[in-house]
Amino acid sequence: MSAKRYIIVGAGPAGVHAAIAIRNRDGAGEIVVIDRDHDPPYYRTELDTYVSGSTSDAEMSLYPEEFYRAQRIRLRLRTAVAKVHPPGRTVELADGEQVAYDALLLAPGSSPLTISCPGASNPRVMTVRTWEDARKLIRLVTETDRPVVVVGGGVLGLILADGIRQRGRPVTLLEREPRLWAPVLDETASQLVQQGVRQRGIDVLLQEEIAEVVGADGRIQRVATSAGRTLEASTVVVAIGVRPDVAFLDGSTVRTDRGILIDHEFRTNVPDVFAAGDAAQGYDPISERFLVVTNWNNAVEQGKLAGAFMAGDGSPYRGVILSNSETLCGVHVTVLGLAQATGEGFVTLKGHDRGKGTYRKLTLRDDKLVGALLVGNTSGEGMMKKMILERKPTSIAEVKSKFLTGLVLEEMDT
Ligand SMILES: Cc1cc2nc3c(=O)[nH]c(=O)nc-3n(C[C@H](O)[C@H](O)[C@H](O)COP(=O)(O)OP(=O)(O)OC[C@H]3O[C@@H](n4cnc5c(N)ncnc54)[C@H](O)[C@@H]3O)c2cc1C
Numbered sequence: 001m002s003a004k005r006y007i008i009v010g011a012g013p014a015g016v017h018a019a020i021a022i023r024n025r026d027g028a029g030e031i032v033v034i035d036r037d038h039d040p041p042y043y044r045t046e047l048d049t050y051v052s053g054s055t056s057d058a059e060m061s062l063y064p065e066e067f068y069r070a071q072r073i074r075l076r077l078r079t080a081v082a083k084v085h086p087p088g089r090t091v092e093l094a095d096g097e098q099v100a101y102d103a104l105l106l107a108p109g110s111s112p113l114t115i116s117c118p119g120a121s122n123p124r125v126m127t128v129r130t131w132e133d134a135r136k137l138i139r140l141v142t143e144t145d146r147p148v149v150v151v152g153g154g155v156l157g158l159i160l161a162d163g164i165r166q167r168g169r170p171v172t173l174l175e176r177e178p179r180l181w182a183p184v185l186d187e188t189a190s191q192l193v194q195q196g197v198r199q200r201g202i203d204v205l206l207q208e209e210i211a212e213v214v215g216a217d218g219r220i221q222r223v224a225t226s227a228g229r230t231l232e233a234s235t236v237v238v239a240i241g242v243r244p245d246v247a248f249l250d251g252s253t254v255r256t257d258r259g260i261l262i263d264h265e266f267r268t269n270v271p272d273v274f275a276a277g278d279a280a281q282g283y284d285p286i287s288e289r290f291l292v293v294t295n296w297n298n299a300v301e302q303g304k305l306a307g308a309f310m311a312g313d314g315s316p317y318r319g320v321i322l323s324n325s326e327t328l329c330g331v332h333v334t335v336l337g338l339a340q341a342t343g344e345g346f347v348t349l350k351g352h353d354r355g356k357g358t359y360r361k362l363t364l365r366d367d368k369l370v371g372a373l374l375v376g377n378t379s380g381e382g383m384m385k386k387m388i389l390e391r392k393p394t395s396i397a398e399v400k401s402k403f404l405t406g407l408v409l410e411e412m413d414t
Contacts, residue, residue, distance in 0.1 A: 004029040006310060007091060007099060009081045010107035011035035012044065013296055014277025014303035016062055018105050019073045021307025029311070031073045032099070034091070036080035039131045040065055045296045047134040051163035060131060081108075084252045086270045103310045106249070106260055106268070106275040107303060110242035110294055115151060119213030124220045125236040128160055137237065141169050146234035148172075149223045151210050153180040157239035158193070158328045161202050164237070172203040172231050174210055181328075184335050188352065188359050189375045195357070196331035205229070210236070242294055244279040257281055259292040264317045266306035274310055276302035282320040286337045286370050286388060293320045318389055325378065331357065334378040337388045338363055338371035346370075349399060351407030353377075362403060367393050372403075 006022050008015045011033045019031050035041075041062040049055040068075055083092040084106070090098040112127035114120065128134055141148055141164055150161040153175025165171045175182075179190030180197070197204055205225065212224040213236055223231045244259035255261045255269045259281035266274045266282075277299035284291040298320065308314040325334045339361065342348060347364045356376060362384075363371035369387045374380075380403050387394060400409070 004102045007101035008033040008105040014107035014299040017303035018307035025311035048159035048163040052166035108245040110278040149233040152239035176209040196329040276306040285319045334374040336372040339373040350410040351404040
Protein backbone atom coordinates (compact mmCIF):
# COMPACT_ATOMS: atom_id res chain seq x y z
CA MET A 1 0.00 0.00 0.00
CA SER A 2 1.39 3.42 -0.92
CA ALA A 3 1.95 6.07 1.78
CA LYS A 4 -1.08 8.18 2.69
CA ARG A 5 -0.98 11.82 1.61
CA TYR A 6 -2.14 14.35 4.19
CA ILE A 7 -2.76 17.92 3.08
CA ILE A 8 -3.25 20.61 5.71
CA VAL A 9 -4.49 24.10 4.82
CA GLY A 10 -3.14 26.56 7.39
CA ALA A 11 0.14 26.56 9.35
CA GLY A 12 -1.32 28.06 12.51
CA PRO A 13 -1.39 26.10 15.79
CA ALA A 14 -4.24 23.84 14.61
CA GLY A 15 -2.46 22.90 11.36
CA VAL A 16 1.00 22.45 12.87
CA HIS A 17 -0.19 20.39 15.85
CA ALA A 18 -2.29 18.23 13.54
CA ALA A 19 0.80 17.57 11.40
CA ILE A 20 2.82 16.51 14.47
CA ALA A 21 -0.02 14.30 15.73
CA ILE A 22 -0.19 12.59 12.34
CA ARG A 23 3.57 12.03 12.23
CA ASN A 24 3.46 10.51 15.73
CA ARG A 25 1.08 7.88 14.39
CA ASP A 26 2.06 7.46 10.75
CA GLY A 27 5.79 7.34 10.11
CA ALA A 28 5.42 6.75 6.36
CA GLY A 29 2.71 9.24 5.38
CA GLU A 30 3.45 12.33 3.31
CA ILE A 31 2.47 15.50 5.20
CA VAL A 32 2.22 18.86 3.43
CA VAL A 33 1.15 22.04 5.25
CA ILE A 34 0.13 24.87 2.91
CA ASP A 35 -0.02 28.50 4.03
CA ARG A 36 -0.20 31.81 2.20
CA ASP A 37 1.85 33.51 4.94
CA HIS A 38 5.51 34.32 4.24
CA ASP A 39 6.78 33.47 7.71
CA PRO A 40 7.26 29.94 9.05
CA PRO A 41 4.76 29.16 11.86
CA TYR A 42 4.91 31.62 14.75
CA TYR A 43 3.15 32.55 17.98
CA ARG A 44 0.32 34.73 16.81
CA THR A 45 -0.51 35.25 20.50
CA GLU A 46 2.76 37.13 20.94
CA LEU A 47 2.14 39.71 18.21
CA ASP A 48 1.12 42.30 20.81
CA THR A 49 4.26 41.72 22.91
CA TYR A 50 6.28 41.80 19.67
CA VAL A 51 4.74 45.23 19.02
CA SER A 52 5.61 46.36 22.57
CA GLY A 53 9.21 45.17 22.06
CA SER A 54 9.20 42.55 24.82
CA THR A 55 9.21 39.53 22.46
CA SER A 56 12.14 39.21 20.05
CA ASP A 57 12.19 37.80 16.51
CA ALA A 58 13.85 34.63 17.79
CA GLU A 59 11.10 34.07 20.35
CA MET A 60 8.31 34.29 17.77
CA SER A 61 8.87 30.96 15.99
CA LEU A 62 6.79 27.95 16.99
CA TYR A 63 9.62 25.52 16.11
CA PRO A 64 13.00 25.94 14.45
CA GLU A 65 12.95 25.11 10.73
CA GLU A 66 15.07 21.95 11.30
CA PHE A 67 12.19 20.55 13.35
CA TYR A 68 9.90 20.35 10.31
CA ARG A 69 12.68 18.74 8.25
CA ALA A 70 13.35 16.15 10.96
CA GLN A 71 9.61 15.40 11.26
CA ARG A 72 9.32 15.22 7.44
CA ILE A 73 6.59 17.84 7.49
CA ARG A 74 6.76 19.86 4.29
CA LEU A 75 5.83 23.52 4.67
CA ARG A 76 4.63 25.20 1.49
CA LEU A 77 4.58 28.89 2.45
CA ARG A 78 3.50 31.86 0.27
CA THR A 79 0.96 29.47 -1.25
CA ALA A 80 -2.76 30.21 -1.12
CA VAL A 81 -5.42 27.54 -1.52
CA ALA A 82 -8.13 28.93 -3.78
CA LYS A 83 -10.59 26.04 -3.92
CA VAL A 84 -11.32 22.57 -2.63
CA HIS A 85 -12.59 19.83 -5.00
CA PRO A 86 -13.77 16.90 -2.87
CA PRO A 87 -15.00 14.74 -5.79
CA GLY A 88 -11.50 14.76 -7.31
CA ARG A 89 -9.81 14.75 -3.84
CA THR A 90 -7.73 17.78 -4.71
CA VAL A 91 -7.18 21.32 -3.51
CA GLU A 92 -6.56 24.00 -6.11
CA LEU A 93 -3.83 26.56 -5.45
CA ALA A 94 -4.11 30.22 -6.49
CA ASP A 95 -1.86 29.54 -9.51
CA GLY A 96 -4.14 26.70 -10.66
CA GLU A 97 -1.96 23.80 -9.48
CA GLN A 98 -4.02 20.82 -8.27
CA VAL A 99 -2.72 19.08 -5.14
CA ALA A 100 -4.12 15.61 -4.41
CA TYR A 101 -4.96 14.38 -0.91
CA ASP A 102 -6.04 11.21 0.83
CA ALA A 103 -6.97 13.15 3.97
CA LEU A 104 -7.44 16.91 4.11
CA LEU A 105 -7.46 19.20 7.15
CA LEU A 106 -8.96 22.66 6.81
CA ALA A 107 -7.35 24.91 9.44
CA PRO A 108 -7.44 28.35 7.82
CA GLY A 109 -8.11 30.31 11.03
CA SER A 110 -9.85 33.66 10.84
CA SER A 111 -9.47 37.07 9.24
CA PRO A 112 -10.02 40.42 10.92
CA LEU A 113 -13.16 42.43 10.26
CA THR A 114 -12.60 46.00 9.20
CA ILE A 115 -14.38 49.36 9.22
CA SER A 116 -16.22 51.03 6.36
CA CYS A 117 -16.45 54.71 7.40
CA PRO A 118 -15.17 57.53 5.11
CA GLY A 119 -11.37 57.40 4.97
CA ALA A 120 -11.23 53.71 5.96
CA SER A 121 -9.08 52.87 2.92
CA ASN A 122 -6.23 55.14 4.13
CA PRO A 123 -3.07 52.94 4.18
CA ARG A 124 -2.47 53.90 7.81
CA VAL A 125 -5.76 52.25 8.82
CA MET A 126 -4.78 48.66 9.55
CA THR A 127 -5.63 45.36 11.22
CA VAL A 128 -3.15 43.01 12.90
CA ARG A 129 -3.34 39.30 12.15
CA THR A 130 0.09 38.34 10.80
CA TRP A 131 3.69 38.87 11.85
CA GLU A 132 4.06 41.11 8.80
CA ASP A 133 1.15 43.25 10.06
CA ALA A 134 2.94 43.62 13.40
CA ARG A 135 6.16 44.71 11.66
CA LYS A 136 4.16 47.27 9.68
CA LEU A 137 2.53 48.59 12.86
CA ILE A 138 5.94 48.99 14.51
CA ARG A 139 7.18 50.89 11.41
CA LEU A 140 4.16 53.20 11.47
CA VAL A 141 4.28 53.99 15.17
CA THR A 142 8.03 54.49 15.33
CA GLU A 143 8.29 56.92 12.43
CA THR A 144 6.26 59.52 14.36
CA ASP A 145 5.40 60.18 18.00
CA ARG A 146 1.86 61.25 17.14
CA PRO A 147 -1.06 59.39 18.81
CA VAL A 148 -2.64 56.12 17.70
CA VAL A 149 -6.37 55.34 17.77
CA VAL A 150 -7.38 51.75 18.43
CA VAL A 151 -10.92 50.82 17.38
CA GLY A 152 -12.42 47.99 19.46
CA GLY A 153 -12.33 47.29 23.20
CA GLY A 154 -12.24 43.49 23.02
CA VAL A 155 -9.19 41.34 23.82
CA LEU A 156 -7.31 42.18 20.64
CA GLY A 157 -7.92 45.94 20.88
CA LEU A 158 -6.85 45.96 24.53
CA ILE A 159 -3.63 43.99 24.08
CA LEU A 160 -2.63 45.91 20.95
CA ALA A 161 -3.35 49.25 22.68
CA ASP A 162 -1.12 48.07 25.54
CA GLY A 163 1.66 47.06 23.12
CA ILE A 164 1.58 50.41 21.32
CA ARG A 165 1.45 52.34 24.61
CA GLN A 166 4.53 50.45 25.79
CA ARG A 167 6.30 51.79 22.68
CA GLY A 168 5.66 55.22 24.21
CA ARG A 169 2.90 56.39 21.89
CA PRO A 170 -0.29 58.06 23.21
CA VAL A 171 -3.25 55.73 22.59
CA THR A 172 -7.00 56.31 22.59
CA LEU A 173 -9.26 53.27 22.47
CA LEU A 174 -12.80 53.54 21.08
CA GLU A 175 -15.44 51.00 22.07
CA ARG A 176 -18.99 51.38 20.82
CA GLU A 177 -20.55 49.29 23.63
CA PRO A 178 -20.99 50.71 27.17
CA ARG A 179 -18.27 48.35 28.50
CA LEU A 180 -15.05 46.67 27.43
CA TRP A 181 -15.08 43.15 25.86
CA ALA A 182 -18.88 43.41 26.08
CA PRO A 183 -19.85 39.87 25.00
CA VAL A 184 -17.89 38.47 27.97
CA LEU A 185 -17.40 41.06 30.73
CA ASP A 186 -20.20 42.45 32.85
CA GLU A 187 -20.16 45.97 34.27
CA THR A 188 -18.05 45.14 37.37
CA ALA A 189 -15.48 43.12 35.39
CA SER A 190 -15.26 45.82 32.72
CA GLN A 191 -14.60 48.49 35.36
CA LEU A 192 -11.75 46.45 36.86
CA VAL A 193 -10.17 45.99 33.43
CA GLN A 194 -10.69 49.69 32.75
CA GLN A 195 -8.70 50.53 35.89
CA GLY A 196 -5.78 48.52 34.47
CA VAL A 197 -6.17 50.22 31.09
CA ARG A 198 -6.15 53.69 32.65
CA GLN A 199 -3.13 52.83 34.80
CA ARG A 200 -1.29 52.06 31.57
CA GLY A 201 -2.06 55.60 30.40
CA ILE A 202 -4.51 54.57 27.67
CA ASP A 203 -7.59 56.78 27.16
CA VAL A 204 -10.82 54.82 26.82
CA LEU A 205 -13.93 56.24 25.16
CA LEU A 206 -16.97 54.00 25.62
CA GLN A 207 -20.12 54.17 23.50
CA GLU A 208 -18.16 55.96 20.85
CA GLU A 209 -17.38 54.77 17.33
CA ILE A 210 -15.10 55.93 14.59
CA ALA A 211 -17.06 58.10 12.13
CA GLU A 212 -14.35 59.31 9.73
CA VAL A 213 -10.62 59.08 9.13
CA VAL A 214 -9.40 62.42 7.86
CA GLY A 215 -6.15 62.52 5.91
CA ALA A 216 -4.49 62.83 2.52
CA ASP A 217 -1.48 61.51 0.58
CA GLY A 218 -1.29 58.31 2.62
CA ARG A 219 -1.23 60.21 5.92
CA ILE A 220 -3.84 60.54 8.67
CA GLN A 221 -4.43 63.89 10.33
CA ARG A 222 -7.29 63.08 12.66
CA VAL A 223 -10.21 60.85 13.44
CA ALA A 224 -13.79 62.02 13.95
CA THR A 225 -15.95 60.01 16.35
CA SER A 226 -19.69 59.36 16.49
CA ALA A 227 -19.91 61.69 19.53
CA GLY A 228 -18.55 64.59 17.46
CA ARG A 229 -15.09 64.45 19.03
CA THR A 230 -11.90 65.01 17.04
CA LEU A 231 -8.82 62.96 17.91
CA GLU A 232 -5.37 63.58 16.53
CA ALA A 233 -3.98 60.35 15.07
CA SER A 234 -1.13 59.09 12.90
CA THR A 235 -2.40 55.50 12.68
CA VAL A 236 -5.70 53.70 13.23
CA VAL A 237 -5.62 50.08 14.39
CA VAL A 238 -8.90 48.24 13.84
CA ALA A 239 -9.66 45.32 16.18
CA ILE A 240 -13.40 44.81 15.94
CA GLY A 241 -13.49 41.03 15.68
CA VAL A 242 -12.65 38.18 13.37
CA ARG A 243 -14.51 35.91 10.99
CA PRO A 244 -13.58 32.32 10.05
CA ASP A 245 -11.62 32.41 6.81
CA VAL A 246 -13.83 30.09 4.80
CA ALA A 247 -14.54 32.01 1.59
CA PHE A 248 -12.31 29.62 -0.39
CA LEU A 249 -14.86 26.88 0.35
CA ASP A 250 -17.66 28.73 -1.48
CA GLY A 251 -18.99 26.54 -4.23
CA SER A 252 -17.59 23.35 -2.66
CA THR A 253 -19.75 20.74 -0.93
CA VAL A 254 -18.09 21.37 2.46
CA ARG A 255 -20.85 22.61 4.79
CA THR A 256 -20.28 25.90 6.56
CA ASP A 257 -22.35 28.07 8.85
CA ARG A 258 -20.28 30.76 10.61
CA GLY A 259 -17.39 28.31 10.41
CA ILE A 260 -16.84 24.83 8.99
CA LEU A 261 -19.29 22.44 10.64
CA ILE A 262 -17.61 19.46 12.29
CA ASP A 263 -18.69 16.43 14.28
CA HIS A 264 -17.04 14.89 17.38
CA GLU A 265 -14.27 13.43 15.24
CA PHE A 266 -13.48 16.75 13.48
CA ARG A 267 -15.00 15.40 10.27
CA THR A 268 -16.88 17.72 7.96
CA ASN A 269 -19.84 16.44 5.94
CA VAL A 270 -17.37 15.40 3.22
CA PRO A 271 -15.47 12.07 3.56
CA ASP A 272 -11.80 12.44 4.55
CA VAL A 273 -12.10 16.22 4.97
CA PHE A 274 -11.56 17.44 8.54
CA ALA A 275 -11.46 20.90 10.13
CA ALA A 276 -10.00 22.38 13.33
CA GLY A 277 -9.15 25.65 15.06
CA ASP A 278 -10.66 29.13 14.72
CA ALA A 279 -12.42 28.21 11.47
CA ALA A 280 -14.17 25.11 12.80
CA GLN A 281 -17.63 25.19 14.34
CA GLY A 282 -18.14 22.30 16.74
CA TYR A 283 -20.78 21.20 19.20
CA ASP A 284 -20.71 22.78 22.66
CA PRO A 285 -22.43 20.41 25.10
CA ILE A 286 -22.97 23.21 27.64
CA SER A 287 -24.77 25.72 25.42
CA GLU A 288 -26.08 22.89 23.18
CA ARG A 289 -25.14 24.92 20.12
CA PHE A 290 -22.47 24.72 17.43
CA LEU A 291 -19.77 27.24 18.41
CA VAL A 292 -16.80 28.91 16.77
CA VAL A 293 -14.10 29.28 19.44
CA THR A 294 -11.27 31.60 18.52
CA ASN A 295 -8.39 31.03 20.86
CA TRP A 296 -4.93 29.48 20.79
CA ASN A 297 -5.42 26.62 23.27
CA ASN A 298 -8.56 25.50 21.53
CA ALA A 299 -6.73 25.48 18.17
CA VAL A 300 -3.82 23.46 19.62
CA GLU A 301 -6.11 20.92 21.25
CA GLN A 302 -8.36 20.55 18.21
CA GLY A 303 -5.37 20.26 15.88
CA LYS A 304 -3.84 17.45 17.95
CA LEU A 305 -7.11 15.56 18.14
CA ALA A 306 -8.02 16.09 14.48
CA GLY A 307 -4.57 14.87 13.42
CA ALA A 308 -5.10 11.70 15.45
CA PHE A 309 -8.43 11.03 13.73
CA MET A 310 -6.89 11.69 10.30
CA ALA A 311 -4.27 9.04 11.03
CA GLY A 312 -7.02 6.63 12.14
CA ASP A 313 -6.23 6.76 15.86
CA GLY A 314 -8.61 9.30 17.41
CA SER A 315 -10.44 9.11 20.70
CA PRO A 316 -13.86 10.69 21.33
CA TYR A 317 -13.85 14.46 21.81
CA ARG A 318 -16.03 16.03 24.48
CA GLY A 319 -16.89 19.02 22.24
CA VAL A 320 -15.84 22.64 22.38
CA ILE A 321 -16.47 24.92 25.34
CA LEU A 322 -15.70 28.57 25.53
CA SER A 323 -12.50 28.89 27.56
CA ASN A 324 -10.27 31.92 27.47
CA SER A 325 -7.58 33.28 29.79
CA GLU A 326 -6.10 36.67 29.05
CA THR A 327 -4.04 39.35 30.75
CA LEU A 328 -5.56 42.65 29.68
CA CYS A 329 -3.35 45.64 30.56
CA GLY A 330 -2.08 43.76 33.62
CA VAL A 331 -5.50 42.41 34.71
CA HIS A 332 -6.00 38.61 34.56
CA VAL A 333 -9.35 37.53 33.13
CA THR A 334 -10.62 33.99 32.65
CA VAL A 335 -13.93 33.09 31.07
CA LEU A 336 -15.32 29.57 30.97
CA GLY A 337 -18.54 28.21 29.45
CA LEU A 338 -21.75 30.20 29.84
CA ALA A 339 -20.30 33.04 31.87
CA GLN A 340 -22.89 35.56 30.68
CA ALA A 341 -26.01 33.37 30.86
CA THR A 342 -28.96 34.70 32.84
CA GLY A 343 -32.68 34.05 32.98
CA GLU A 344 -34.82 31.03 33.67
CA GLY A 345 -32.96 28.04 35.05
CA PHE A 346 -29.70 29.89 35.75
CA VAL A 347 -28.36 30.86 39.18
CA THR A 348 -25.56 33.43 39.35
CA LEU A 349 -23.25 33.80 42.34
CA LYS A 350 -20.98 36.85 42.54
CA GLY A 351 -18.24 37.84 44.95
CA HIS A 352 -15.63 40.58 45.01
CA ASP A 353 -12.70 42.03 46.89
CA ARG A 354 -12.42 45.51 45.41
CA GLY A 355 -9.23 46.31 47.32
CA LYS A 356 -7.46 43.40 45.63
CA GLY A 357 -9.15 43.90 42.26
CA THR A 358 -10.79 40.45 42.46
CA TYR A 359 -14.21 39.62 41.05
CA ARG A 360 -15.84 36.24 40.45
CA LYS A 361 -19.13 35.36 38.82
CA LEU A 362 -20.16 31.71 38.75
CA THR A 363 -23.19 30.40 36.90
CA LEU A 364 -25.10 27.21 37.73
CA ARG A 365 -27.91 25.39 35.96
CA ASP A 366 -29.66 22.24 37.22
CA ASP A 367 -27.20 22.01 40.14
CA LYS A 368 -24.18 22.01 37.84
CA LEU A 369 -21.55 24.67 37.26
CA VAL A 370 -21.95 25.88 33.64
CA GLY A 371 -19.93 29.11 33.53
CA ALA A 372 -17.33 31.25 35.29
CA LEU A 373 -15.94 34.76 34.89
CA LEU A 374 -12.84 35.40 37.01
CA VAL A 375 -11.06 38.74 37.23
CA GLY A 376 -7.85 39.36 39.17
CA ASN A 377 -7.41 36.15 41.13
CA THR A 378 -8.07 33.24 38.75
CA SER A 379 -7.17 30.42 41.15
CA GLY A 380 -9.38 27.35 40.96
CA GLU A 381 -9.79 27.84 37.20
CA GLY A 382 -8.61 24.27 36.40
CA MET A 383 -11.07 22.72 38.84
CA MET A 384 -13.93 24.86 37.53
CA LYS A 385 -13.17 23.86 33.95
CA LYS A 386 -13.20 20.19 34.92
CA MET A 387 -16.52 20.59 36.77
CA ILE A 388 -18.07 22.32 33.76
CA LEU A 389 -16.78 19.78 31.25
CA GLU A 390 -17.65 16.75 33.34
CA ARG A 391 -21.03 18.22 34.31
CA LYS A 392 -20.31 17.30 37.88
CA PRO A 393 -23.34 17.70 40.18
CA THR A 394 -22.72 20.45 42.75
CA SER A 395 -24.63 22.88 44.97
CA ILE A 396 -24.70 26.59 45.71
CA ALA A 397 -23.12 25.87 49.12
CA GLU A 398 -20.26 23.86 47.59
CA VAL A 399 -19.53 26.48 44.91
CA LYS A 400 -19.51 29.23 47.53
CA SER A 401 -17.15 27.37 49.85
CA LYS A 402 -14.82 26.21 47.07
CA PHE A 403 -14.55 29.36 44.99
CA LEU A 404 -15.98 32.39 46.80
CA THR A 405 -14.46 32.13 50.28
CA GLY A 406 -13.01 35.42 51.54
CA LEU A 407 -15.00 37.51 49.04
CA VAL A 408 -17.87 39.89 49.72
CA LEU A 409 -20.88 38.08 48.28
CA GLU A 410 -23.32 40.05 46.17
CA GLU A 411 -27.01 39.29 46.05
CA MET A 412 -27.69 36.06 44.20
CA ASP A 413 -29.42 36.31 40.78
CA THR A 414 -31.88 33.50 39.99
C1 LIG B 1 -2.54 39.84 17.75
C2 LIG B 1 -3.22 38.58 18.22
C3 LIG B 1 -3.08 38.20 19.55
C4 LIG B 1 -3.73 37.07 20.01
N1 LIG B 1 -3.60 36.73 21.33
C5 LIG B 1 -4.22 35.64 21.80
C6 LIG B 1 -4.08 35.26 23.17
O1 LIG B 1 -3.42 35.94 23.95
N2 LIG B 1 -4.69 34.12 23.58
C7 LIG B 1 -5.43 33.35 22.73
O2 LIG B 1 -5.96 32.32 23.14
N3 LIG B 1 -5.58 33.68 21.43
C8 LIG B 1 -4.99 34.80 20.94
N4 LIG B 1 -5.14 35.13 19.62
C9 LIG B 1 -5.95 34.27 18.75
C10 LIG B 1 -5.15 33.04 18.30
O3 LIG B 1 -3.94 33.47 17.73
C11 LIG B 1 -5.96 32.24 17.31
O4 LIG B 1 -7.13 31.77 17.99
C12 LIG B 1 -5.19 31.03 16.79
O5 LIG B 1 -4.03 31.45 16.10
C13 LIG B 1 -6.06 30.21 15.84
O6 LIG B 1 -5.30 29.18 15.32
P1 LIG B 1 -5.69 28.47 13.94
O7 LIG B 1 -4.61 27.45 13.71
O8 LIG B 1 -7.09 28.03 13.96
O9 LIG B 1 -5.60 29.64 12.85
P2 LIG B 1 -4.48 30.70 12.51
O10 LIG B 1 -3.48 30.84 13.59
O11 LIG B 1 -5.20 31.91 12.04
O12 LIG B 1 -3.73 30.04 11.27
C14 LIG B 1 -4.40 29.82 10.06
C15 LIG B 1 -3.41 29.93 8.93
O13 LIG B 1 -4.10 29.58 7.73
C16 LIG B 1 -3.61 30.38 6.66
N5 LIG B 1 -4.63 30.41 5.61
C17 LIG B 1 -5.91 30.85 5.70
N6 LIG B 1 -6.56 30.66 4.54
C18 LIG B 1 -5.67 30.13 3.68
C19 LIG B 1 -5.75 29.73 2.33
N7 LIG B 1 -6.89 29.82 1.61
N8 LIG B 1 -4.64 29.23 1.74
C20 LIG B 1 -3.48 29.11 2.45
N9 LIG B 1 -3.35 29.48 3.74
C21 LIG B 1 -4.44 29.96 4.35
C22 LIG B 1 -3.35 31.73 7.31
O14 LIG B 1 -2.37 32.44 6.59
C23 LIG B 1 -2.88 31.33 8.70
O15 LIG B 1 -1.47 31.31 8.80
C24 LIG B 1 -4.50 36.28 19.12
C25 LIG B 1 -4.63 36.65 17.78
C26 LIG B 1 -4.00 37.79 17.33
C27 LIG B 1 -4.15 38.20 15.89
